[in-house]
Amino acid sequence: MVQTPPKPIVVPTLALNLPPALRLIVTPEQFEALAASNRELRLERTAQGELIVNPPTGWQTGERNSGISGELYLWWRNAGEPGKVFESSTGFKLPNGANRSPDASWVSQARWDALTPEQKGTFAEICPDFVVELRSESDTVKGLQAKMAEYLANGAQLGWLLNPKKRTVEVYRPDKAVEILENPATVSGEPVLSGFVLDLKRVWG
Numbered sequence: 001m002v003q004t005p006p007k008p009i010v011v012p013t014l015a016l017n018l019p020p021a022l023r024l025i026v027t028p029e030q031f032e033a034l035a036a037s038n039r040e041l042r043l044e045r046t047a048q049g050e051l052i053v054n055p056p057t058g059w060q061t062g063e064r065n066s067g068i069s070g071e072l073y074l075w076w077r078n079a080g081e082p083g084k085v086f087e088s089s090t091g092f093k094l095p096n097g098a099n100r101s102p103d104a105s106w107v108s109q110a111r112w113d114a115l116t117p118e119q120k121g122t123f124a125e126i127c128p129d130f131v132v133e134l135r136s137e138s139d140t141v142k143g144l145q146a147k148m149a150e151y152l153a154n155g156a157q158l159g160w161l162l163n164p165k166k167r168t169v170e171v172y173r174p175d176k177a178v179e180i181l182e183n184p185a186t187v188s189g190e191p192v193l194s195g196f197v198l199d200l201k202r203v204w205g
Contacts, residue, residue: 082109127154
């Protein structure tokens with residue numbers, strides 16, 4: 001007599017809506033497991049271990065992100081400084097323990113080569129030299145400004161906070177006051193990114 005194996009029990013998946021005031025604290029190991037299981041989301045983790053879930057961007061933000069990363073890549077490929085260029089899905093483990101994903105970034109070749117193979121793991125243990133954050137509809141200016149300050153505190157040499165809604169660029173440099181550019185046509189990456197100039201018509205739309 002042939003016995004038919006029992007059918008597996010299927011447990012329905014339910015969506016869990018978390019109130020904004022609720023904080024979820026995860027370890028670095030738990031964060032890596034969550035990120036591996038939710039590749040469609042951009043997950044971040046603060047230095048205190050708080051999990052931040054960033055939903056997929058809308059088409060307009062996605063198009064702008066693509067344009068910024070593309071311009072940075074073309075600069076690097078054609079005449080830019082040696083190093084590594086990364087787009088918005090790349091996560092980094094900062095020296096303070098936070099896991100962050102800038103919308104575009106660049107790491108100098110010398111700093112990248114100084115990393116051990118272990119430090120170049122899933123989330124490279126380094127803060128990029130150059131970072132870009134592009135404000136989307138779900139972002140708060142205050143939250144993005146805090147991220148920019150965190151990048152500087154962890155080793156970034158240049159950061160741009162782009163706000164398409166107000167057409168402003170906040171330029172962050174170590175030990176200098178934030179420079180606010182009102183509706184600029186371009187923004188220069190000098191002296192960190194020699195020769196890189198971003199045409200903001202591609203960002204403002």
